[in-house]
Amino acid sequence: MNVSEFLFQIMQVFNKEVIQKKKEENWFMPIFYQLCTDLRTLAKKVDDMTVKEDDDEGETETTYYEQSASYIMEAFRACVSDVRNDPGTSKKVAILNMTNQLFRIYFKINKLNLLKPLIRAVENAQQSGLYDSFSMADKVSFNYFLGRKAMFDAKLALAESSLLYAFRNCPPEYVENKRRILIYLIPVKMFLGQMPKKELLHKYELDQFVQIVEAVRIGNVKKLDEALWRDEAFFIQCGIYLMLEKLRAIAFRKLFKFCSVLMENHMIHLDVFLTALRLQNVTDIDCDELECIIANLIYDGRIKGYLSHQHKKLVLSKKEAFPPLSSIYM
Structure with missing residues (x-):
């Protein structure tokens, strides 16, 4: 029996003998939080140290990390089903901490579809007034993960509000955490038409974004492609490369x-437009592809107007042909 399996047993016993039987008490919740953290962390380490051989049938074993999610x-x-709402006795005070634990696991194993019931439980806690009893650390973590999920779901207004909450309420001494939040907040802000200042990027050692911000600001598609290519490994590691690629539409619009x-x-x-692109050394876009780009911008509401295919012209609306990007996602 390895350490993860031992912790699985402890988790089962704790859930059965403490959480479910101590109905009028919740003083032990900090101990439970640490148990969940240890379980998740050690399960991940065991998986990292385990060398798995390919199965002949192509089936993949369930990892200890995934198993830890099922125990949590x-x-x-058990905590959600507690009928009590008094923060002094209710097990529901653990909802947000456990949600964050499961957020970390589901993001890692790419099972974001399993997050919906967790988010719904937190929303119910907000309506019941129990949300105020959650720690600020848990609220910051929750909004960070919620913002990331909203970003991937293209819900940019929710992504911005959640990540902004996490950034503003994260203590200034936790520089690395604030930097991690900015990695996702910056692209969201850019899609909404707000470009971060160089001072902010330098302060949090996010110089990888400097050329990208500049390229989008001046509408230089070639410069944007070069910046994405140069720091491709960093953006892929952060999981934002595909989203940053979509900034080409914003650069074209500009x-x-x-x-x-x-x-x-x-x-x-x-x-x-073709001449302007040639001046940027963009040579792989012809008139047909240009029409597709403009048509998509019109369809997404980023440009108001229509294309005259017969006359090869873009006819812009005489009123607010280029509406504020923020208004599109609200």
């Missing part, structure tokens, strides 16, 4: 806006 989830259900201002006309020939 079992205890989670470039087209500059062109419309220079032309001082709401009817712009597509050759104008």
Whole structure:
């Protein structure tokens, strides 16, 4: 029996003999939080040290890390089912801490679909007033994970509010945690049209974003592609590379806006945009692909107008042809 299996047994006993039987008490919850943390951490270490051989049938064994989630989830259900709402006795005070434990595991094993009931339980706690009894540390962690999930679900308004809450309420001495939050908050802010300052990026050692921010700000698609390629490994490790790639649409939009201002006309020939792209050394986009890019921008509401395929022109709305990006996601 390895250490993870031993902790699994302890978890089972604790859940059965303490959480479920001590109905009028919850003083032991800090001990339970530490037990969950140790279980999750050690299960991950055992998995990392275990060399798994490929199975002939192509089946993959359930990892200790995944098993740890099932034991924590079992205890989670016991706490959620507690009918008491008094923070002094209710097991529901453990909901947020356990949700954060499970958030960490499900993000790691890429099973974000399992997060929905956890988020719903926290929302119910907010409605019942129990949310105030949760620690600020747990609230910060929850909003950090909730913001990340919302970002991947393209719910940018929720992502911004959650990550911003986490960043503002994370104590300033926890610089690494604030940096981790910014890694996801920065792309969300950029999609909403808000570009971070260089001082902020330098302060939290996020210089990988400097050229990306500059490229999007001036609408330089070539410069954006080069910046993404240069720090590709970092962005992939953080899990934001694919989202940052989508910033090309924002860069195109910015470039087209500059062109419309220079032309001082709401009817712009597509050759104008192609010329602007050629000046950036973007040579792999022809007129047909350009039409697709513009059509997608119009469909997403980032540009107001329509394409005249026959005349090869973009006809912009005379009123707010380039609406604020923040208004699109609200």
